[in-house]
Amino acid sequence: MQPQTSREYIAAMQGKIHDVLGPLIGKAPMAIVDFPDIRNVGDSAIWLGEIAYLKQHYHKSPDYVSKIEDFSDRQLERKVPQGPIFIHGGGNFGDIWVSHQNFRERILKRWPDRLIVQFPQSIHYDSDARVEESARVIAKHKNFVLLVRDQESLEFARKRFDCEVKLCPDMAFCIGTLDAMPPPSIPLLAMLREDKEKVASRDGTAELDCPVEDWIKEPKLPVRWAKTLGTMAAISTLDRIAMRKSMFDAAAAQRFGRGTRQLARARAIVTDRLHVHIVSLLMGKPHAVLDNSYGKITRFMDAFPGGMDLTYRARSLQDGMQWAREQAASVAGVAKEAAR
Structure with missing residues (x-):
């Protein structure tokens, strides 16, 4: 058997992602919450991969998106009354980046019966008490699917959490190969x-x-989030969420472009x-x-x-x-x- 090249590896990762996510995404409206409005380029790469996957396989975009700070229960229910709620992936499942874990558990508590899918994560806890706290929240949920991107996280989650757990590659692979790059200097x-x-x-x-x-x-992004979102108060909820989605995608693309350069x-x-x-x-x-x-x-x-x-x-x-x-x-x- 020929050694796998990096291009073949990328295609294989995309195939594994679709094998896992395919049964979880249908025609119903869907949400993705916890947009990474942070400087780390890796989080933007994950977001762009999540969006690229939806476009490539389903020709759709999420019907509701939010950061932690601008999340609205009411808006989510209006835009996604029955479909799945996806939580942005990454490496913040645990107690290192606690604000993301708190938000994740808030979503699980708020909708205990709806399908909630955690895009692929790495899990790490320092505190066993915090593990127990997360486990109690997850145990009360009836339809939580936790995707993880390494074997240790898989084994940990299956041992400590009462939910469906699946191994899945990182969503950034869905961006695909990047060929048109400037020569090195x-x-x-x-x-x-x-x-x-x-x-x-x-x-x-x-x-x-x-x-x-x-x-x-x-450097400061050209879009000033608070100011721009503040001017949207007079716009309809439908247009406001569509504009927010465009702003999120543009910010992620700008950060990703900075990182690739x-x-x-x-x-x-x-x-x-x-x-x-x-x-x-x-x-x-x-x-x-x-x-x-x-x-x-x-x-x-x-x-x-x-x-x-x-x-x-x-x-x-x-x-x-x-x-x-x-x-x-x-x-x-x-x-x-x-x-x-």
């Missing part, structure tokens, strides 16, 4: 976390001979971010992978192995940098030959 880029999930003991970054960055910093500068990358790994695969970019604070990347790659023509599992930051240097030199050599 630097050999190497280290994309390392600066948030709650960073590895505190990561040594040697000051001595790296390449830019060391993250993708959670951004950031990655495109380098011939090879070293990263401890799951979505730098996934987006690098979509871009055809060689990259060495380290792990975050609780093993999220390794867990995902173990659950869905493949794409190793572009990916190297580094044993250390220095090991990853050495591999990336070799890849960058190889990419430069190929480009030089092609230019002759």
